[in-house]
Amino acid sequence: MDAQLIAFTGVSAGLVAMPGADFTVVVRNALVSRRAGIACALGIGAGMLVHVTLAVLGVAAVLAAVPALFRALQVVGGVYVLYLGVQTLRRRRGEVADTGEDSTGRPLRQGFVTNALNPKASLTFLSVVPQFVPAGAPALPRTLLLALIVLAIALVWFQAVALLVDRLGRWLRRPRAARAVTTVTGVALTAFGVGLLAGPLMAV
Template sequence: MDAQLIAFTGVSAGLVAMPGADFTVVVRNALVSRRAGIACALGIGAGLLVHVTLAVVGVAAVLAAVPALFRALQVVGGVYVLYLGVQTLRQRHTDVADTPEDSTARPLRQGFVTNALNPKASLTFLSVLPQFVPAGAPALPRTLLLALIVLAIAMVWFQVVALLVDRLGRWLRRPRAARAVTLVTGVALTAFGAALLAGPLSAL
């Protein structure tokens, strides 16, 4: 592995592991069950695949060139994350063990939508990926390799988060601890949603 790939791996790991809506929604679902947390993590990976694909084919450049489209996606993403936050806060008095676990479809969808509706991810990839393509090297193969590295890191990281939360579930699912964690995740998701909305709304 060359020095640029090592550097890119470090940068990508930092970007992926940075606490945000993705991290919070995985914790929220992993408190319900290991299966829900893993499904949510897979959904986030699918959302990242959308962003990476957009960056590789250059479609993300359209978001940067058309501010109105970018702001519209920010508003939609912010509203969805805000909705998740409010729903979480409303459930803070519900025993996690009593939460229905009928399928993995819901957490999978939550993970995907939370990540896919964040247009900043596409712009981040669009701005970071080219920095690690050596001058004169074929851009497409290198960019695809970088994209695979990001996806691999994300899949490992969010699976680890889900499994760790599940492993600590014996303590985290106790009524008092569960209410505290649910309150924190609800507030965090609400804050992330509000932050996503603040930018585009202030530009109106």
């Protein structure tokens, strides 16, 4: 692995691990069950794959060039994250894992939608990746390699978060602890949703 790839891996790991809506929604689902947490983490990976594809195809540049489109996506993403936050705060005592398709289907969708509806992810990827493409090197193969690195880091990190929360689940699911964690998670998701909405609404 060359020096640029090592540096890119470090930068990407820092960006992926930064607490945000993705992290919070994984914790929220992992408190339900290990399966739900892992499914949510996989959904986030699928959402990130969308951003990677858009950046490789240059669509992210269009988002940057058309502020109205970017703001519209921010609003949609903000509303969804805000909805998750409000739903979390409405929960009373600890959660009970769903059965059937929803035990993985719903968390998978939540992870995917939370990540895919955040246009900042595409712009972040688009702004970081070009710095690690050597001058004169074929852009597409290098970009795809960098994209795979980001995707791998995201899958490993969010799976690790889900497994850690599940490992601590016996303590976290105690009534008092569950209420506290659910409240913190709900407040965090609500704050992230409001933050996503504040930018585009203030710009109007």
